[in-house]
Amino acid sequence: MSTDDTLRVGAHTSIAGGVQNAVTEQLEYGGNCGQIFSSSPQVWAGPSIDDEDAAAFRDLTAEHGVGPWVVHTSYLVNLCTPKDGLREKSLHSMQEEVDTASRLGIEYVNVHLGAHTGAGVEGGLANAVSVLDDVEVPDDVTILVESDAGSGTKLGGQFWHLGQVCDESHHDLEVCVDTAHAWAAGYDLSTPEGVDETVEEFDSEVGLDRLACFHLNDSKHGRGTNKDEHAHVGLGEIGEEGMRAVVNHPALQDVPFVLETPTEDGKSFEWNVQRVRELRET
Known part of the structure; x- marks a missing residue:
């Protein structure tokens, strides 16, 4: 197992019972960074995190040196939409x-651009920039x-x-690359050659x-299929050689890896976190 102290790897964790529980869960997985939903990602329901729980999350994060953390937005958000009603809900x-x-005290909020649903690629990208530019982003937060x-x-x-989108927005946006999506x-x-070419592009x-961040996921489907279904690290179509090449690429040494792998086949987030540490060469 890697003892590389620079490796930041963790998983998406739950805030059930209080947002501070995400830190405890992360530590159980052996993770030192991570991601959360601030509320249910399937409905238009805003976060309901009280000040006491927020303080406990910040304290536990600092105490155990966990970070960076990422907040993943609702799956309903669609920045590219041409529909005014959906745009307003997404902005809110x-x-x-x-x-x-x-x-x-979380520095990143991660969002998918969404679907243009007929507006066209350029129109959809312009819509996304428009929504993002209307967000009042706190100085200590960066949108990814x-x-x-x-698909x-x-x-x-x-x-x-x-x-x-990054070039045209007036915000200093950054990017999260999901390996399964890419x-x-x-x-x-x-x-290794494919990873080199992808990093160069x-x-x-x-x-x-x-x-700013990688979602490190293997894939259950072939390259170029546009199918989004995650697999355990090294056990999918990308495979162990590819996953090893990503986590050891010289340009990616300081990038945190957040896992969104499945919990199936007797393998948990803990198994996947350990697998990444094993793949990282010291």
Whole structure:
């Protein structure tokens, strides 16, 4: 197992029973960074985290040196939508998320660009910039736009989508790359050579200086299928060689890896966190 002290790896954890429980759960997995939902991601319900729990989360995070943390926005948010009603709901939800992140001392809020649903790629990207620019982002919070698997009219499957949104927004946006999504969108992450090429393309289209986080997930489906279904690290279609190449790539040594792997086949988040540590070369 790796004893590389620079490796930041953790999992998506639950805030059930109090947001501070996410820190305890992370420690049980052996993680030292992580991600949460601030409320149910399936409904338009804002966060309801009281000040006492928020303080307990901040204290436990500091005490155990866990971080960075990421707040993942609701799955209902669609920044690219041409529909005014959905735009307003998405904007309201984004504002709640960045404000909550600031209360919790969490530096990142991660969001998918969403689907343009007929507005076209350029129209959808412009819509996303418009929504993001209307969010009042606290000084201690950074919004991350996440790479997507690219099914249907969803945007973010191509790195240039992310780069264009970052370039055109007046906020200093950064990016979260999901390995399963990038693979599904056509990027080769299964070999060291493929990872090198993918990293080079990301640097060209977005900039490595904007890469803040990885969602480290293997995939149950083939490259370029646009199918988003995660697998355990090293046991999916990307495979062990590809996962090893990602976690050891020289340009990615300081990037935190957050797992959204399944809990099935007798393998938990703890198994996947340990697997990443084993793959990391010292």
